[in-house]
Amino acid sequence: MTTTTEHLATTHRTDLCGALRLSDVGRHVRLGGWVHRSRDLGGLAFVDLRDRAGIVQVSFDPKSCPPDVCAAAAAVGQETVVLIEGDVVARPEAMRNSELASGDVEVRATSFTVVGPATPPAIPVARSRTENLAAEELRLRHRFLDLRRPELQENIILRHRLMQVTRQFLSERGYFEIETPILTKPTPEGARDYLVPSRVHPGEFYALPQSPQLYKQLLMVSGFDRYFQIARCFRDEDLRQDRQPEFTQIDIEASFISAEDIMTMAEGLISALWREGGRDVPSTGFPRMTYAETMERYGSDRPDLRYELEIIDASSAFRGADFAITRSALEQGGRVRGIRIPGGAAALSRKHQDEIEADAKKAGAMGLLRLKYVNGALEGPIAKFLGEGAAAALGLQDGDLALFVAGPDRISSPALDRVRQDVARRMNLVSEAESRFLWVTDFPLFDKDPATGALAAVHHPFTAPMSEDTALLDSAPEQVRAQAYDLTFNGTELGGGSIRISNPVVQSRMFALLGIDDATAEARFGFLLEGLRAGAPPHGGIAFGFDRIAMKLSNAGSLRDVIAFPKTTAARALFEGAPAPVPAADLSDLHISINGDHGGSA
RNA sequence: GGGGGCGUAGCUCAGUUUGGUUAGAGCACUCGACUGUCACUCGAGAGGUCGCGGGUUCGAACCCCGUCGCUCCCGCCA
Numbered sequence: 001m002t003t004t005t006e007h008l009a010t011t012h013r014t015d016l017c018g019a020l021r022l023s024d025v026g027r028h029v030r031l032g033g034w035v036h037r038s039r040d041l042g043g044l045a046f047v048d049l050r051d052r053a054g055i056v057q058v059s060f061d062p063k064s065c066p067p068d069v070c071a072a073a074a075a076v077g078q079e080t081v082v083l084i085e086g087d088v089v090a091r092p093e094a095m096r097n098s099e100l101a102s103g104d105v106e107v108r109a110t111s112f113t114v115v116g117p118a119t120p121p122a123i124p125v126a127r128s129r130t131e132n133l134a135a136e137e138l139r140l141r142h143r144f145l146d147l148r149r150p151e152l153q154e155n156i157i158l159r160h161r162l163m164q165v166t167r168q169f170l171s172e173r174g175y176f177e178i179e180t181p182i183l184t185k186p187t188p189e190g191a192r193d194y195l196v197p198s199r200v201h202p203g204e205f206y207a208l209p210q211s212p213q214l215y216k217q218l219l220m221v222s223g224f225d226r227y228f229q230i231a232r233c234f235r236d237e238d239l240r241q242d243r244q245p246e247f248t249q250i251d252i253e254a255s256f257i258s259a260e261d262i263m264t265m266a267e268g269l270i271s272a273l274w275r276e277g278g279r280d281v282p283s284t285g286f287p288r289m290t291y292a293e294t295m296e297r298y299g300s301d302r303p304d305l306r307y308e309l310e311i312i313d314a315s316s317a318f319r320g321a322d323f324a325i326t327r328s329a330l331e332q333g334g335r336v337r338g339i340r341i342p343g344g345a346a347a348l349s350r351k352h353q354d355e356i357e358a359d360a361k362k363a364g365a366m367g368l369l370r371l372k373y374v375n376g377a378l379e380g381p382i383a384k385f386l387g388e389g390a391a392a393a394l395g396l397q398d399g400d401l402a403l404f405v406a407g408p409d410r411i412s413s414p415a416l417d418r419v420r421q422d423v424a425r426r427m428n429l430v431s432e433a434e435s436r437f438l439w440v441t442d443f444p445l446f447d448k449d450p451a452t453g454a455l456a457a458v459h460h461p462f463t464a465p466m467s468e469d470t471a472l473l474d475s476a477p478e479q480v481r482a483q484a485y486d487l488t489f490n491g492t493e494l495g496g497g498s499i500r501i502s503n504p505v506v507q508s509r510m511f512a513l514l515g516i517d518d519a520t521a522e523a524r525f526g527f528l529l530e531g532l533r534a535g536a537p538p539h540g541g542i543a544f545g546f547d548r549i550a551m552k553l554s555n556a557g558s559l560r561d562v563i564a565f566p567k568t569t570a571a572r573a574l575f576e577g578a579p580a581p582v583p584a585a586d587l588s589d590l591h592i593s594i595n596g597d598h599g600g601s602a
Numbered sequence: 603g604g605g606g607g608c609g610u611a612g613c614u615c616a617g618u619u620u621g622g623u624u625a626g627a628g629c630a631c632u633c634g635a636c637u638g639u640c641a642c643u644c645g646a647g648a649g650g651u652c653g654c655g656g657g658u659u660c661g662a663a664c665c666c667c668g669u670c671g672c673u674c675c676c677g678c679c680a
Contacts (some may be wrong), residue, residue: 131613140672566669
């Protein structure tokens with residue numbers, strides 16, 4: 001998607017600063033912008049003028065410019081908004097600036113007008129090469145200044161382009177963009193809701209949507225057939241680097257489709273977005289793997305495929321070993337699984353291994369069993385328990401290190417996932433330039449609480465089971481697979497979706513399995529059930545985390561760098577000062593009183 | 603809810619380990635000089651509740667306790 005600048009000419013300006021090139025030489029132009037920097041050489045002065053297109057150098061030469069104009073330009077302060085008029089000239093070879101896109105030309109000014117006087121900026125917009133960014137707190141407090149930085153401008157502009165590509169791609173394929181409510185019904189499940197008190201209904205509340213899930217299903221029931229929305233979603237949970245309380249997702253739903261249809265469409269959309277971001281995409285389609293296989297090979301449902309380090313099952317090698325830890329794990333039906341690290345014996349010091357083990361313990365493992373294969377011999381505390389052929393059976397090469405976890409898979413998988421990521425990072429096996437997509441399919445429908453045996457929906461309670469597994473719903477629900485799919489990229493989840501339950505009888509049964517009785521189901525999700533009973537087409541969809549995609553494609557280090565006005569990790573908006581206390585009278589109108597010492601009014 | 607890091611001039615940082623005269627540097631700012639710079643250069647100047655509160659001490663930016671803010675992580679995020 002290209003943007004031309006010809007439509008940006010106005011009564012005040014003819015061109016954008018950063019867009020001027022050699023082809024403009026000889027033209028008389030009017031520009032408006034912010035003073036990025038200025039250099040007064042005494043008599044001769046330069047101003048670097050900045051707008052959304054970039055920076056151009058404007059020169060003020062007494063030979064071609066009235067003295068009062070030169071003097072005004074020489075005295076101008078940073079970030080002042082000025083209008084200038086002048087001629088585009090080619091710079092002599094020796095005076096070109098290759099660091100500037102407009103560096104082959106400059107504008108020789110004939111007039112200079114301050115239209116937006118500026119106090120010195122509280123945080124720098126033009127930064128010296130060695131100076132760090134201002135503290136995050138200050139960047140958020142003075143957001144309008146931070147957003148002037150070319151890096152953030154690029155991010156926000158890329159975000160816009162990604163949004164337009166999304167709209168165009170989906171609209172061309174028959175998807176209607178339909179808005180769903182921001183004031184919705186509170187949902188007791190899942191993340192905490194942001195609640196909005198109702199003035200006209202004392203004691204009742206709206207909730208801001210965590211996702212438009214139920215609305216988009218009802219749109220399918222209504223026959224719109226294909227829907228999308230670039231939807232704002234809200235979750236009142238603690239924040240992370242890649243998590244904001246309000247975030248944007250590309251929300252998609254379609255009727256009379258299969259999981260296959262959705263995945264094909266989604267690959268096209270993601271490919272279009274990646275190309276817009278200037279990235280390569282695989283020409284052969286995105287690889288797929290079942291959930292069971294990703295857990296077996298990587299211990300995670302969003303494995304980073306940029307490096308190997310696959311998990312191996314070492315149970316048979318340990319089967320006869322007279323070693324209490326592995327023997328009891330095997331006797332209790334667990335396994336010994338591990339990761340073979342080529343060259344790890346030398347590359348990972350004892351200290352590194354200790355740190356990796358500490359992380360594995362944080363992930364739930366009791367410990368790591370270490371085995372080295374050096375100069376044709378096994379080394380390490382467990383070597384003596386293993387038989388002659390163990391190295392060969394485990395596939396160990398000279399110089400390898402292997403790290404094992406003994407126990408049930410639900411312990412070893414997350415621990416080895418952590419070990420895998422740790423080792424890859426420490427041994428520099430992660431190539432930042434590489435792009436590895438992966439569809440993960442065949443998720444289990446339910447997650448069974450090992451303590452209580454209670455079932456919880458892995459995805460959400462509207463996800464359809466695989467038709468061939470429906471017979472297991474009553475006998476062995478934890479074995480039922482869902483018609484659900486996630487798309488991962490380099491170890492992070494970009495989005496996920498499912499085919500939904502379109503049969504009201506199946507939906508009711510699903511609620512029952514989740515321990516939601518009929519009365520509760522009707523109270524919470526009655527409007528969905530009624531809709532399904534009114535005749536629902538088979539339907540399904542997917543949702544992508546739009547901010548996260550923008551973050552990946554702009555190489556931003558934080559979600560905050562691709563959102564114009566983000567919140568802090570305490571969910572505050574430092575610029576405008578939200579949230580804020582409100583006058584007691586407003587609370588009274590809303591039938592609300594504040595407990596304890598949190599009271600007070602604005 | 604828990605743990606780690608950070609908080610010194612408008613901004614970026616040094617100084618805190620081992621308490622000791624008037625808390626320094628670069629950028630920005632003000633004044634002056636300079637006609638091809640592009641992080642212009644040079645000279646001069648102004649600018650500080652050392653996040654806040656309390657304690658220890660003859661003496662605290664520095665040690666102790668508490669607290670606030672930002673940030674990263676765990677929990678949480680169907």
